[in-house]
Amino acid sequence: MAIETNLSSLATLEYLPYIDDRGQLPEQFQSKIGVYAIFDQEKVLQFVGYSRDVYLSLKQHLVRQPQQCYWVKVQTIERPSRTILENTENAWIAENGSVPWGNGDQKEKWTHPLDVKVVMTPEEQANYQNPANDELAQIKIIKNVARRVEAEISTQLLEVRGLQMQIRFNPKLKEEGLLDLK
Secondary structure, eight states: OOOOOOOOOGGGSOOEESSOTTSOOOGGGTTOEEEEEEEOTTOOEEEEEEESSHHHHHHHHHHHOGGGOSEEEEEEESSOOHHHHHHHHHHHHHHHTSOOGGGTTTHHHHHSOEEGGGGOOHHHHHHHTOTTOOHHHHHHHHHHHHHHHHHHHHIIIIIITOOOSOOOBOHHHHTTTEEOBO
């Protein structure tokens, strides 16, 4: 079996805009296996990851960390190989000279659904913790918090960043206070 050895160093790859001038993510990475590096507005490395569908992963990261996703570099491979992907990810982090904050203590913010309970307003918290509420009332409150956070994310991405694609969140997760793409 031939092993792919033509993987690029991070420095040699081209910066691609996370959201192009048409308001779209880089569609050439749909259903592509690869390693990707995400950069902020000043092109400071924020996160390195790998995926079986780079496009889908980029979409998830944009929703989870919209302020950090301005530029991306991607290296695709033809066949899935966790070893190649992990080795490339580790090599890029080493090449950077330090672990990006998204690969360190903040990794969960990049790789897990958004937990809206941590961004509840004091009023929402008081309402949620009201002893008069039963479980159904709490679910309703947390779903409303999730909808508020969803609207804020959509406004940030659609209006401020010019995203022209539809973002759909998984409605079932909202009951648990989580936001993730469907």
